[in-house]
Amino acid sequence: xxxxxxxxxxxxxxxxxxxxxxxxxxxxxxxxxxxxxxxxxxxxxxxxxxxxxxxxxxxxxxxxxxxxxxxxxxxxxxxxxxxxxxxxxxxxxxxxxxxxxxxxxxxxxxxxxxxxxxxxxxxxxxxxxxxxxxxxxxxxxxxxxxxxxxxxxxxxxxxxxxxxxxxxxxxxxxxxxxxxxxxxxxxxxxxxxxxxxxxxxxxxxxxxxxxxxxxxxxxxx
Amino acid sequence: xxxxxxxxxxxxxxxxxxxxxxxxxxxxxxxxxxxxxxxxxxxxxxxxxxxxxxxxxxxxxxxxxxxxxxxxxxxxxxxxxxxxxxxxxxxxxxxxxxxxxxxxxxxxxxxxxxxxxxxxxxxxxxxxxxxxxxxxxxxxxxxxxxxxxxxxxxxxxxxxxxxxxxxxxxxxxxxxxxxxxxxxxxxxxxxxxxxxxxxxxxxxxxxxxxxxxxxxxxxxxxxxxxxxxxxxxxxxxxxxxxxxxxxxxxxxxxxxxxxxxxxxxxxxxxxxxxxxxxxxxxxxxxxxxxxxxxxxxxxxxxxx
Numbered sequence: 001x002x003x004x005x006x007x008x009x010x011x012x013x014x015x016x017x018x019x020x021x022x023x024x025x026x027x028x029x030x031x032x033x034x035x036x037x038x039x040x041x042x043x044x045x046x047x048x049x050x051x052x053x054x055x056x057x058x059x060x061x062x063x064x065x066x067x068x069x070x071x072x073x074x075x076x077x078x079x080x081x082x083x084x085x086x087x088x089x090x091x092x093x094x095x096x097x098x099x100x101x102x103x104x105x106x107x108x109x110x111x112x113x114x115x116x117x118x119x120x121x122x123x124x125x126x127x128x129x130x131x132x133x134x135x136x137x138x139x140x141x142x143x144x145x146x147x148x149x150x151x152x153x154x155x156x157x158x159x160x161x162x163x164x165x166x167x168x169x170x171x172x173x174x175x176x177x178x179x180x181x182x183x184x185x186x187x188x189x190x191x192x193x194x195x196x197x198x199x200x201x202x203x204x205x206x207x208x209x210x211x212x213x214x215x216x217x218x219x220x221x
Numbered sequence: 222x223x224x225x226x227x228x229x230x231x232x233x234x235x236x237x238x239x240x241x242x243x244x245x246x247x248x249x250x251x252x253x254x255x256x257x258x259x260x261x262x263x264x265x266x267x268x269x270x271x272x273x274x275x276x277x278x279x280x281x282x283x284x285x286x287x288x289x290x291x292x293x294x295x296x297x298x299x300x301x302x303x304x305x306x307x308x309x310x311x312x313x314x315x316x317x318x319x320x321x322x323x324x325x326x327x328x329x330x331x332x333x334x335x336x337x338x339x340x341x342x343x344x345x346x347x348x349x350x351x352x353x354x355x356x357x358x359x360x361x362x363x364x365x366x367x368x369x370x371x372x373x374x375x376x377x378x379x380x381x382x383x384x385x386x387x388x389x390x391x392x393x394x395x396x397x398x399x400x401x402x403x404x405x406x407x408x409x410x411x412x413x414x415x416x417x418x419x420x421x422x423x424x425x426x427x428x429x430x431x432x433x434x435x436x437x438x439x440x441x442x443x444x445x446x447x448x449x450x451x452x453x454x455x456x457x458x459x460x461x462x463x464x465x466x467x468x469x470x471x472x473x474x475x476x477x478x479x480x481x482x483x484x485x486x487x488x489x490x491x492x493x494x495x496x497x498x499x500x501x502x503x504x505x506x507x508x509x510x511x512x513x514x515x516x517x518x519x520x521x522x523x524x525x
Contacts, residue, residue: 040229041244042230042233042237042241043241043244043245043248044245045245045248045249045252046244046245046248049248049252055475055479055482056475058478059430059434059474059475059477059478059479059482060434060471060474060475060478061433061434061435061436061437061438061449061474062434062437063434063437063438063440063441063449064437064449064467064470064471064474066441067441067449067452068467068471071452071453071463071467072463072464072467075463076266076268076461076463076464077262077263077266077268077464078266079262105509112506114229132230136229140229150510151509151510153513154509154510154512154513155509157513157514158509158512158513161338161339161340162339163339164339164341164342165341165438165441167341167442168438168441168442174342175339175341175342175345175442178342178345179345179442182345182346182349188346188349188350188353192342192345192346192349195342196334196338196342199337199338199339199342200334200337200338203337203338203514204333204337204514207337207513207514
């Protein structure tokens with residue numbers, strides 16, 4: 001019944017999906033944190049830049065960004081990100097696109113986390129004589145981090161699902177393999193079930209586990 | 222913009238203001254360097270020539286042949302997906318609130334399943350399924366596939382939105398309905414649903430943005446002739462002006478979606494301030510939360 005799987009690297013394709021997710025997650029965590037720092041900074045120009053970046057990037061479809069990295073950045077402008085093999089170039093471009101897109105959502109998650117800390121907490125901290133670094137370290141950031149776990153988990157799951165868009169520029173991940181298999185094999189239902197199950201295995205445990213963590217660490221107000 | 226006190230820093234004094242000025246200058250220099258680098262590399266590849274950008278301003282045919290028909294397809298697909306997904310989602314959402322455990326469980330499984338799977342997988346499946354089991358013509362098949370994929374995914378997200386909308390209402394509403402002798406079905410149709418629909422309007426509009434963005438997947442992977450798909454023929458026809466085409470397409474998406482987002486936020490603010498309603502709102506932010514699989518911290522979490 002599963003003969004048609006012969007000759008297809010199913011695990012390899014899902015491994016590429018996982019790699020795309022992990023690299024983009026790391027990248028967007030860094031860039032998203034920087035953006036969030038800009039958006040809450042006291043410097044109006046940085047705040048403005050952060051706001052414009054987030055509002056522009058969030059409103060462009062990820063597909064447009066990913067296709068642009070290939071058609072625009074690579075084929076037109078010759079940006080190859082230091083790779084010389086086509087597959088590596090496309091992979092890195094996809095990570096770049098996913099990072100640029102996802103960091104806007106990471107930024108918003110972090111910012112809303114900081115915003116959940118009531119002003120009264122800081123006022124109280126100052127009233128008992130804590131210095132600014134102490135206020136940040138003991139009062140604000142612990143509360144902000146705790147309330148950010150849930151939203152960040154959602155961003156991570158959305159990122160996992162979004163890696164399929166990399167298929168649009170020929171990165172050999174799960175969705176591209178699925179399209180290839182559908183075209184070549186007469187097992188539509190079975191193939192779809194296999195790929196659906198693959199993604200369920202990636203997203204559901206992450207969702208359940210991080211949801212549990214988020215509930216565990218949440219600040220009750 | 223005048224500085225308000227925030228949790229992170231005080232209203233700046235003279236020294237802080239000098240420091241902020243320094244940061245502004247540093248950031249300005251860095252920003253200018255990046256902009257200069259982008260412009261230089263664009264100019265090097267001849268992407269800034271007026272001839273490549275002129276068609277969008279001087280030639281109405283670009284808009285008539287490429288952009289507007291493509292935009293029309295994007296809007297049609299998004300609108301169809303929303304219109305079909307909403308009743309389906311409402312139905313699923315109400316089933317999830319059922320008193321019978323197996324009904325609740327079945328609806329919950331469906332919702333969790335479709336939320337956990339990428340839309341692209343659903344679209345690819347729908348496309349192949351239409352090709353194999355129906356005789357929809359290959360010209361319209363991409364539209365069917367895109368709308369089907371979007372409906373399957375968004376119905377499950379909207380189910381959660383509807384559920385959150387109903388749960389966000391004060392429990393006094395149900396109690397009052399019970400007290401005047403309404404049945405469960407009557408409570409739902411006459412008391413809870415009408416208020417929930419109002420409460421979840423911001424989330425609905427905000428989900429529409431997600432739908433509009435996801436239609437681009439059909440253009441890239443299924444040959445659906447929407448806005449993104451119009452880039453290739455357009456740039457081939459007007460002298461390889463890829464960057465210009467992408468810029469125009471991106472600007473259209475940003476304007477469209479930004480208008481929707483702004484409208485959603487305005488609606489949310491209006492509903493929160495409104496005196497006639499219960500003040501229950503499923504906010505713009507809630508959509509991201511509800512789109513992820515797994516149990517969440519509470520359906521009304523995003524409504525604070």
